[in-house]
Amino acid sequence: MIKGLYRVFGRTAAAAALTLLCVLTASAQNSFTADAPAVVSTDEIFRVVFTATYEGGKVSDFVPPSFEGLEVLAGPVSSTSTSYQNINGQSSTTHTRSYTYTVRAMQEGKVTLAPASVKIGKETYSTEPRTIEAVKGQVPDQGSAAAGGQRQSAGEDLMLRMSVSKTRAVVGEPVIVTLKLYVQSSAISGFEDVRFPTFDGFWSQEIDAPQNIQFVRENYNGQIYNSALLRRYMLLPQQTGALTIDPSELVCLLQVRAEQTGPRSIFDDFFSSYQTIRKRVTSEPVTINVSALPAGAPASFTGGVGSFRLSAGFDSDSVAAHEATSLKITISGTGNINLVDAPKVQLPADFEAYDVRKTENISTGESGSTGTLTFEYPFIPRAPGVFDIDPVEFTYYDIAAGRYRTLSSGPLRLKVGEGTRTDAAVIPSGVSKRSVESLGEDIRFISTVPRLKKAGRMMVGSPAMLIIPVAIVLAAAAVWILLSRSIARRSDVAGTRNRKAMKVARARLKNASAFLRQGLYSAFYEELHKALHGYISDKLMLPVADLTRERIGEELRSRGKDEAVIQELYDILDACEYARYAPASGSEAMEKHYQQAVKVISQIES
Structure with a gap:
């Protein structure tokens, strides 16, 4: 009877729990x-x-x-x-x-x-x-301008704008840079020749890098635009003065209705043809005035700028001697937490300290970097007792208050009990003395029994006396020649890049081939673009920043390459740039572009 009641009760409880779980799951969704x-x-x-x-x-x-x-x-x-x-x-x-x-x-x-x-x-x-x-601004058109009547010239409504969260900062203060494209009526089908800004004098981190460009409405200077976020960065100034962020630029591919000559028909609006034109847009340079931090920073200042909190403690308040433990210091807050160094901790002499371990849990957004840094100081106490450790101090520069603030952990106490030594190789803290031990064989007496043997042939005057020095000189000369050639070869950085260009390109093409087989469209074209740009940079011994179409064509022509090869290189580079911002075009196009890239590299290499 009782077992039956338990069985019924168990089934009822299980059913109730299952029902509650389903209700909670449905509610959560x-x-x-x-x-x-x-x-x-x-x-x-x-x-x-x-x-x-x-x-x-x-x-x-x-x-x-x-x-x-x-x-x-x-x-x-x-x-x-x-x-x-x-x-x-x-x-x-x-x-x-x-x-x-x-x-x-x-x-x-x-x-x-x-x-x-x-x-x-x-x-x-x-x-x-x-x-x-x-x-009161005009509503932006979602497509191209309508045919007929007066219309704006294609591309005149395009604008590339780089904005910053602040134009005045101190060293280490986060600055958010946003790069957006604005358009009102032009129909954009893709992008090419994109050049993002460089940040000389800043530590930079990319926050947003959308793979799919999406336009949303935005009010700018009283006009309504369709704006698209291209990139967002967080900058941390590393030097003082007026730091200028160079302009960014890109080429927009615009779909424009082809102009028709002759009389128009009522069917023209339904069967119009379009052509693609290229429009280059450039952002304005931005200058940020960076001031130095105030003088007189405390010794506990490790570069933190922002707003932070500090906590510290041992893994356990008591531990046995010769057992490993650690002191953990956690710094949390908002600011340049990425660049904060570990606070200085003075452990007792009886503690055997090891390297500090750092753990990060940081997220970066429009307001900067926020999160926690945990510094772990592992050590092994070698003697029992009660140890008081000086408070850990951490100083940061408070941007809002405009002054330094020092945080303290308070006194730290650790109780170390008696323990068993497990490491026989540990050096004791003191020096122990012992009596001199007689080894029995510590003195070797002079032998009084002569042991003479007949001397061998003298080397002086023999052929070996002449051959050995000559061989040594020749070997030294050969080694010197080999080392000189090796040093000259290594110092020839340009030549080394030229010789390794094909090897590096082959490795990147192999990665692109793997992405091709997996059908990863964006990753394939990204790797193919890197392979071509890296090969051209190494082969022509040009920095990546100078890889313009004109410069590439100039260098290849000076090396006697055909115009057909140069044009084919332009085509595949354009295809890669277009594919990074356009929808997938299928595996056949990917295979074609891969074979075309291999062919172009082979023709340039030959």
Whole structure:
């Protein structure tokens, strides 16, 4: 009877736990979001869409926001969709319910779209507030300019802009650099000959490097643009003065409707032909004025600039002698935490210290680097006792306060008990003395019994006396000649690069071939581009910064290469640049470009 009750109770509890798990899982996968453009033009009609995504339950009680500052022209229009997927035998069904409003901004300025709410099952979900900015600028065209009438010349609305988070900083203060492309009506189909800025005088880290360029609306100087983020960097100034960031540039491939001569037809808009033109855009250089840190930094300053916290402690408050333990110091905060050095720690003489180990947990975003640094100081105490260690101090420069701040861990105490020595090779802390020991054979007496033997032939006057010095001189001369040639060969850096160009290119082509077989489109073209650029740089003995089309053609012509080979090299470089920003074109095109690269390198090498 009792066993039966236990069995029933167990099944009921398992079923309840399974039901609770399913409810929690479904609840965790439900969401309710709002989608609206960040920037609109006054009197522009646009849509605001609220979307509920769920796997189970029922959607009800939708409460829209007040739409204050916006005129609702239509809505809500409700729609429902369902998607099904099966991954590794695990099937799932996702439902989507959306509510769409057609609205218009009533006046210029920023409008806050209040949260909307909906009930999914028994839970209520709300959207995050969104800010919509209305300006008087013209609405950017999502495609190319319409045919006919007066239109802007192709590419005149393009702008490459490099912005910085600040133009004045101190040494070590993080500066965020953002590179964006702005466009209003031009239709961009790709990019080529991209040159990103160099950061002389800065320690730099790339934060964002989008593989797929996406355009979003942005208000710039009162005009609405479609902007795309190309790169975002974090810079840490390493020297003082006016540091200039060189311009960045790229070539945009624009799709332009071909001009037609003669009478027009009503079908021209449906069967128009387009041509691709190239437009080079360049950003303006940016200057950042970097000041030195104030004088009089404490001895515990290790280069930290920002806002930090300090904590320190032993793995255990007590340990036995001859057992390994460690002191851990954790520095957390925001700033140039990437470049912070380990604080100085003075351990007692009875502690056998080892190299410091450093562990990083850092994330870098638009506000700089944030995270923690953990420094571990391993050691082995060799004597028992209670040891008080001086507080660990860490000084950093507080940007907001404009002064140095010193953090202290407070006193640190470690109790070391009696332990057993396990390492016989350990040198004791003191010097032990012992009596002189007689080894019995420490004195060798002079032998009194003569032991004479007949002397051999004298070497003086023999042929060997003449041959051996000559052989030594010849061997020394041969070694000197070989070493001289080896030194000359190693000092010839340009020649070494030239000789190794084919070897390096072959290794990179091998990597590109592996990506080709795996069908990795972006990785293939990235590696193929590196192989060609690296080979040309080594073969022509040119730095990568000087690898322009004109310079490459000039150098190859001076080496007697055919124009057909030079043009074929241009074509494959253009194909690689285009492929890095364009959709995948298939394995056949990848195979063709690979064979073309191998052929070009072979022709230049021959």
